[in-house]
Amino acid sequence: MRIGADVTFSGGASRLADSPIAVLDALEELGFQGILVRTLDEAFPTLDSGDIAAFAREAAARGFLVQAGVGKINPYMTAELPRVRDLGDGSYLAGMQRMIRICGEHGWTEAWTATGGFKEGLPVPYCFDRFRTDATWADQLDATSRFLDKLAPTLRQAGVRLNIETHEEITTREILRLVAEHGDDVLGVCLDPANLPVRGEAFGPAVGRVAATTRITHLRDAVVTHSELGLSRFLAPIGEGAIDWDVLLGTLLTASPDVQLFIEGIGGSRAEMVLDPEDPDWRASDPDLDDAEIAELVRLADDHDARAARGDAPGLAALRAPGADPRAELRAFLGRSLTALQARLEARDARIEAKAS
Incomplete structure (x- = not known):
């Protein structure tokens, strides 16, 4: 199985x-064999066909799996992405359709x-689009669904599926409702397991909900710990956090054996995000919050804090400490x-082979 990396670009560089x-x-x-270009327009700001074709040829020559991102789909926040509107000569929809067609080609x-x-820099909870006050x-979900109605004909014509990330503002259940509404030929899931706790979802149950609909991934680990803000989630390399990877991979690969695996890296920060199960507004x-899943997240935080007290895991101050060299840390x-x-x-694979023999 080829494993790729998700790469964020800005102005063609990363x-x-x-x-x-x-x-x-x-x-x-x-050692990677694939790349998920997070957003096509950031990697290729003018969508120059020659540059994109040269990249595609080079990736194919190396045997790389390639996928790409095409921008975001919530009309209430797309004004924050003016470059996509520019690509559509004033139409955000046209800019998205352009990128979708390129992906299909x-x-x-x-x-x-x-x-x-x-x-970044806004207080909790307003740092999450879920808690916008406008x-x-x-x-926002209704507007997103209406926008997807407009994108669907282009997606079907191009043979491209949009995979909604399990992001910090949306729950797995909400994503699955969008998939059911628009069809799994139009929508799928990009599983980022490290984001699940931010929405109060425990790793095992949440992965189980979306596994059959997951087509691509943003794999990384997560640490959950108590903080003065409630519970804080930090990112960690695979195998260095709270996720049971044998369970996750077993669930995911059994339900979606053709899923394409991409790892998302970070550098310079462990990306603290806060959830506050004691806050009635949160x-x-x-309304879909499950108390059993909240209890599991609290248990994970208790476990991490106990290990940190013994010196077996980084404490809150270490998790919050900024990195010195983001590029080296990303690598x-x-x-x-x-x-x-x-x-x-x-x-x-060895366990499956041994069982088969």
Whole structure:
């Protein structure tokens, strides 16, 4: 199974390298065999057909699996992405349709998308689009669904499916309702298990809910700990957090054996995000909250804090400490995650082979 990395670009460059093709060099050096270009327009700001074709040829020559992201689908936050509107000569819809058609032309048929974005520097809970005060989350989901109605003909014509990330503002149940409404030929899931706790969802049950609908992934681990804000979630390389990867991979690969695995790395910060199960407003934001899943997250936080007190895990101050070299940290995060994921996949294959014999 080829394992790829999700790579975020800005103006054609990323923290890994200064151009999309140079990123392939960096990923190949780390041992990856695929790339999820987080957003096509950030990697190729003018969507130059020659540049994209050259990248596609180079990736194919290396045997790389390629997928791409095409922007976000919540109309209440798309004003924060003016570049997509520019690509459509003033129409955000046309900009998205352009990118979808390009993906279809190159056979990149499992596209990434999301319904919001974390707002650095804003206080909890307003850093999450779910808690906007200009529109309720229900209104945002309705608007998202109407926008998907407009995108659906282009997606079907291009043979491209949008995969909504299990992001910090949306729950697995809400994503699945969108998939049921629009069809699994139009929508699927991009599983980022590390985001699940932010919405009060425990790893095992939440992965079980979306496994059969998951087409691509943003794999990374998560630490859950108590903080003065409630519960805090931090990111960690695969195998260095609270996720039971044998269970996750067993559930995911049994339900979706053709899922395409991509690891998402971070550098410079462990990306703390807060959930507060004691806050009635936080609870009211999701009528589907399951107390048993909240209790599991509290148990994970208790376990982490006990290990931190013994010196067996990083404490809150260490988790919050900024990194010194984001590029080096990103490479280390990706490399450690890839090694851990490969080991777990090999062990799983060995167990299956032994059982079959």
